[in-house]
Amino acid sequence: MIQTIFVEAQDSLQKEKPQMAELMRSNGKIYVVVAVLIIILGGLFFYLINLDRKISRLEKKTKI
């Protein structure tokens, strides 16, 4: 009796496919996500590159 209930429960899990973000993809909004992240990363890299250059300049200035 318990076994049949268990098998039925498993069955219903298998029939349902986990919902994925096909909607985001279909209306193009996933590209907004990617664009935002690239902008954030870009800002971070811009900051790091400038900091790197500043330190390089300092090191070269006081080099004997």
Place this chain on the structure above:
Amino acid sequence: MLRKNWWKILSIIFLLYTVTAGFLGGVPAKPILNETIRNLYFHVAMWMAMMIFFIISVVYSVRYLRHNKPVDDIYAVEFARTGIVFGLMGLLTGSVWAKYAWGAFWSNDPKQLGAAIALLIYLAYFVLRNSLTDMDKAARIGSVYNIFAFSMLFPTIWIIPRLVESLHPGGMGNPAFNTKDIDSRMRLIFDLGAIPGWTLLGVWISSLRIRLKLFSLKHEIHE
């Protein structure tokens, strides 16, 4: 090596790839997780990167204890600092993920607790160092403590969470996260994008702080 640019450019390329492929690439459809499985490239990568930085840090601490060269201690400190930052990012990204996957930001999950404890132990490393006025003592005692802090990573994050019941994969001896079991599409982005990208980013940030510290030390001597 600290001033070379090629590996910094690589980090930029790897991360841009991770962020793009991470969201546009295919992932397996898993119940409960749905699309959040993509957090693998961020949350999990943060912790892996943290481990790498703590390994580098303790190696330099051991070197300092062996050769007493201040530069080794500086490396150890800065990589420990970056490790803590990435660990905190791991905790934050994990909490956000948990809110959606487990229903709460914090569940007192063994791995959550273990990771928090491990980070507190590393924060104590800085408390200890800053409480000592003698620079050499701070470096020496700090280095010894670093070894202890590093060794504590294992029971708190790797061992206990796998022995007990846990919401994280791997609890009670279940198969834990390992790149061999990962979906091949995700494995590519994780191994060839996320891990090298975040790691090189952390190395870059550490290198900038190290260069600044070395510069300021040299500057003081010349004054």
